[in-house]
Amino acid sequence: MSKSPLVLLLVAGLMPGMVGCDSQASQQAEAQRHLQAAREKLGLANAGYVTTVSDQGAQDEDLLVYRQEAMDAAFEDLNQVMSLDAPSEKAQALRLAADIDASAARHAARKAAIENAALAGRSTVLMGYLAAIEGASSRSVALQPQYDQKIAELQAEIQEQTARRAQLVEEVSGLDGQIQAVTPKVQEFKARADEGYAKAQTVREKAFVTSGEQMYDLQDQAAELERKAAIESASAEQQQVVVNDLTSRKALAQAQVETIDKLLEVLNTQVKSAQANVQRQADESAEAAKAGADAIATLAEEYKSIADVHREAVHKNMVLAGEKAEKAVAGLTQAVSLSQGARGGSSEAESVKLQLLAAYVNQAHIATTHALYLRDLAGVTRALANSVEHVSPEAAGVYNTQINELAQAEADLNDRAAQAIEAGLALAAELAPEGATAEDGDVTAIVLQQKDRLNAFSQRRGS
Numbered sequence: 001m002s003k004s005p006l007v008l009l010l011v012a013g014l015m016p017g018m019v020g021c022d023s024q025a026s027q028q029a030e031a032q033r034h035l036q037a038a039r040e041k042l043g044l045a046n047a048g049y050v051t052t053v054s055d056q057g058a059q060d061e062d063l064l065v066y067r068q069e070a071m072d073a074a075f076e077d078l079n080q081v082m083s084l085d086a087p088s089e090k091a092q093a094l095r096l097a098a099d100i101d102a103s104a105a106r107h108a109a110r111k112a113a114i115e116n117a118a119l120a121g122r123s124t125v126l127m128g129y130l131a132a133i134e135g136a137s138s139r140s141v142a143l144q145p146q147y148d149q150k151i152a153e154l155q156a157e158i159q160e161q162t163a164r165r166a167q168l169v170e171e172v173s174g175l176d177g178q179i180q181a182v183t184p185k186v187q188e189f190k191a192r193a194d195e196g197y198a199k200a201q202t203v204r205e206k207a208f209v210t211s212g213e214q215m216y217d218l219q220d221q222a223a224e225l226e227r228k229a230a231i232e233s234a235s236a237e238q239q240q241v242v243v244n245d246l247t248s249r250k251a252l253a254q255a256q257v258e259t260i261d262k263l264l265e266v267l268n269t270q271v272k273s274a275q276a277n278v279q280r281q282a283d284e285s286a287e288a289a290k291a292g293a294d295a296i297a298t299l300a301e302e303y304k305s306i307a308d309v310h311r312e313a314v315h316k317n318m319v320l321a322g323e324k325a326e327k328a329v330a331g332l333t334q335a336v337s338l339s340q341g342a343r344g345g346s347s348e349a350e351s352v353k354l355q356l357l358a359a360y361v362n363q364a365h366i367a368t369t370h371a372l373y374l375r376d377l378a379g380v381t382r383a384l385a386n387s388v389e390h391v392s393p394e395a396a397g398v399y400n401t402q403i404n405e406l407a408q409a410e411a412d413l414n415d416r417a418a419q420a421i422e423a424g425l426a427l428a429a430e431l432a433p434e435g436a437t438a439e440d441g442d443v444t445a446i447v448l449q450q451k452d453r454l455n456a457f458s459q460r461r462g463s
Contacts, residue, residue: 024085031081031089038077038096039219040208045070046201071100087338091348094335095355098328099226102362105324106233109366112317113241115309116373120248122306123380124255126299151274158267165260168253175250182243189236196229220351224442227358231449234365238453241369248376296392303384307402310377318370322416325363329420332356353431354446360424361450364457367417371410372460378406417457424454 045067074096081093200222207218332355339349385399428451431443438445 027084028086028089031084031086031093034077034080035089035092035096036208038074038081038093039204041070041074041077042096042100043201043204043208045074046197046204068104071103075100088348091335091338091352094331094338095223095352098331098335098355098359101324101328101331102230102359105321105328105362105366106237108317108321108324109237109369112314112321112373113237113244113369115313115317116376117244117248119306119310119314120244120251122302122309123248123376124251126302126306126380126384151271154267154271154274158264158271161260161264161267165257165264168257168260172250172253172257175246175253179243179246179250182239182246186236186239186243189232189239193229193233193236196225196232200225200229223351223355227354228446230358230362231446231453234362234453238365238456241372245372245376296388296395299384299388300395303381306380307377310373314373315370318366318373321366322363322370322413325359325366328359329356329363332359350431350443353427354443357424357427357431357447357450360420360427361453361457363420364417364424364454367413367420368457368460371413371417374406374410374413378403378410381406421454421458425451428454 050063050066078093078097081089084090203218203222203225207215207222210218332352335352336349336356339352381399381403385396385403388399389396428447432440432447432451436444436448438448
């Protein structure tokens with residue numbers, strides 16, 4: 001039977017030359033009290049409801065505020081542990097702090113994903129303005145006095161746009177099939193993640209009412225369940241990013257089909273108008289030029305609004321997520337060093353390294369996703385620059401400057417992702433050497449899954 005911290009203190013006090021041990025045991029006991037307090041506060045944060053509200057419950061935003069306050073309170077206890085001479089407890093405090101930072105990183109990344117998906121619809125509208133500019137430019141050119149030649153050009157454009165429409169219709173069909181194939185995977189991963197977190201919470205609650213080695217075993221079991229659940233949750237987020245991207249591309253293709261339909265109507269009307277009444281060509285040409293200028297002005301306003309939302313709601317959240325993920329990695333790196341010489345031995349060190357591996361995976365996921373969001377915005381900006389180049393070179397120059405800035409930011413994020421991937425793969429090789437298989441045990445299976453995810457992020461980064 002394990003002795004309580006008090007008994008250990010008394011025994012140490014009776015032994016000659018053990019005054020230093022007595023002091024250390026006292027600090028260990030104090031550290032354990034703070035750890036227990038932190039776990040209880042985290043338990044409240046993870047309860048899924050506001051414990052101080054007894055009626056209809058809190059709104060989602062109220063719950064998020066409540067959870068963050070509970071986590072901040074837990075941080076105060078964890079900081080107390082870090083000030084004490086208790087290496088094993090310090091390592092545990094660092095692990096709990098890393099869990100909090102990882103949770104905050106995932107929350108910020110989810111908020112950015114929601115905002116980025118919402119921007120997809122607005123980007124589709126933006127492409128409609130591009131078609132209006134190009135259509136106005138076509139009308140302006142087509143309605144010059146050399147109408148015979150211009151009618152032929154309009155008819156050629158009708159043929160080209162008709163072919164382009166057929167390609168887009170086929171693209172929409174293909175994207176829809178991909179969406180239907182990926183969407184069930186998101187729900188499947190989420191369900192497994194929810195189940196894992198629920199089991200982990202049950203085990204943690206059981207740990208609160210136990211003591212000694214059994215408490216540590218239960219905590220390790222809970223941490224293991226949470227790590228597995230985190231893998232499933234991250235996989236769900238990864239697949240959701242794919243679904244959002246496919247949905248955005250499908251919406252854009254559908255909008256382009258509708259735009260082409262409208263453009264074809266305009267072009268056919270122009271042909272008939274040119275054939276029926278050549279005398280109106282000059283006036284219609286001027287009107288088309290004005291429509292193009294108006295479209296450019298509207299386009300600039302809408303793009304600025306989209307870029308502002310992207311910067312404030314998507315980019316800032318992803319920056320925060322990246323900072324939290326980096327902090328989690330730094331804390332766990334320190335915890336690895338502390339755990340190697342603390343109670344628990346190699347088993348404790350291996351457990352911390354597994355958590356560190358998950359932190360590297362999370363860091364790579366956030367960096368590559370952030371880079372993807374910037375690449376998407378750069379693609380929209382590039383389409384704008386190309387469309388207004390022949391109408392307003394000055395406006396195109398401004399857009400090209402923004403494209404270069406986005407490309408540099410994307411490159412920096414890809415470099416950061418590469419560092420996380422390299423460190424993660426090195427740690428995975430340490431935990432599961434070359435030739436290891438999932439049949440070698442649960443730990444090896446988890447490591448190999450994380451290794452596969454790191455390799456997938458590496459491929460995404462290079463695409």
